[in-house]
Amino acid sequence: MVSDHGAAAGQPAPPLLAACGIAKRFNALVVLDGVDFTLGAGEAVGIVGPNGAGKTTLLNVLAGAFPPSAGQVRFRAADVTTADAARRCRLGIARSHQVPRPFGGMTVFENVLVAASTGGGFRGREAYDRVIDSLTLCGMLRLANRRAETLGLLDRKRLELARALGTDPVVLLLDEIGGGLTDAEAALLVETIGELRRRGIALVWIEHIVHILVQVIDRLVCMDAGRIIADGEPQAVMANAAVVDAYLGGGHR
Amino acid sequence: MSKQPAPLSVQRWTPLSVAATLAIAGLMIALAFTPLFASAEVIDRLTTLFIYIILAIMWNALAGYGGLVSVGQQAFFGLGAYAAIRLSYWGVPVYPALILGALLAGAVALPLSVFALRLKGGEFAIGMWVVAELAHLLVNLDGLIQGETGTSLIALNAFSPDHRRADNYWLALAAMAVAAAVVFALLRGRLGVSVQAIRDNEEAAASIGVRVLGGKRVIFILSAIGCAMAGTLWLATSITFEPKTYFSVQWSAYMIFMALVGGLGTFEGPILGAILFFLMESLFGATGVWYLVGLGAAAVVFSLFLPQGLWGFIENRFTWRFLPIGYHLRLPEED
């Protein structure tokens, strides 16, 4: 399924989400270094890169999990650099976690219900319908009454996606939700993501499994050592010499 | 998956839980009439039980639902009693002083939350203990209290012992009912799922829009008011105020015991735990050291064999929900 959602060329609409000159340091360790990243409305961008490249860190900065050491994040032209994660979620930026963080003591239904009622601002029946829709999309409806701590890794990842969807996002930031899937499961996931795109949700998807990624994205970004080394049409990025080099030289799985 | 999605329903009350709630309401009405015929001893013991139940509910709301494990809730227990004495000394009628005192002591939790809620996990637990010790020291500085000698709520002596006994009983019963109802309503509402999310994973909660600090603050202040009310009720029954009794860490030990044995993070569990604790105390309290050994042993046995507590066990075994906080999605295959 090659998508035709690409941003119209030559039409410089302001990006939905933009990060300029992002740097992130943990003490002396420089993890992001001068990253510029943009996402258009309804666009889907894939991010690849060797382990430790800084992909998750960039996603954390976009989601507001922590502030960048330098640089600015803008959402719908407003500066959200200092807005925390809860605030950004209420504005419409939702994310999943690479290592799932379920609310273990609550049921799957309740996990997504918190998202729908706080991040999504839905009330009563509307919130329930939102939860049911998110769980159905992620194929988790029959697990609705299970305590989240009893879920296996794959279901925990599905729950990450369902919970993010519950918030009714404009932008969805996904971090390696496709790892460890069988071909059939991967096809289902591609179908789900396709549905999200049809709903007009803009996507940033970090994934090592490139052949899944290219089925749904418009643009591919490759990161290495805290920088973006290539950004553009997926096939072109994959053929890029610097990208090939990063993978051969870096710690490719 | 669903061509024609039949609207799924979300079940909260079940016939069993409706019956249980009605039975509890009936029991409360019966309890309200008990002082008219019960002996002085029974009235006094039941008043104590109500205070234990308030403490258990409040510690459970804080730790079991909010994830804020504290060993310093005696700070509010003691401050409530102290505030009531102060207010009464200033001329506030004694029963209103008991209620106002609890609210005032609970209000202390607001400024306190600014730094206490920055602490995480064990740091918060110990930090609250330090707060309790500090509160104890500060209260001792007030000349009215006369240091560790303490003082009495003399205004209560204006009432005859029988009147006082019955009034204390009714106030405790009402406080318990209000505490249970408020905590139940809050936990069943939006705040309930939000604080549980915070308890289970703060960062994930923030990522879906939960205001982590705000949620914790509500539950922290609520628990403070409840524990302070328990303190003023304790003062009403014993009349004397010795700071070291009220600010003793034993209150935290009792609360933890009641919540853990009954079932932390279930609404009914800690109430059951309080009743159990009360029975153990009534039966064995006079045996002194052996009673404490028994309490410790019971706590160990429960944590080893019933880590989810008595009610947690019952709930899983029989899928009973008397006072349902959670949500159950009715799936087609269940019909």
Ligand SMILES: Nc1ncnc2c1ncn2[C@@H]1O[C@H](COP(=O)(O)OP(=O)(O)OP(=O)(O)O)[C@@H](O)[C@H]1O
């Ligand atoms: N909170 C942190 N404190 C210190 N160092 C960190 C922190 N978070 C990430 N790092 C470091 O930053 C670097 C980039 O991490 P990041 O998780 O962003 O990589 P990634 O591209 O997502 O890798 P992967 O493909 O393995 O998920 C790593 O060297 C990591 O150890």
Ligand SMILES: [Mg+2]
């Ligand atoms: Mg990562």
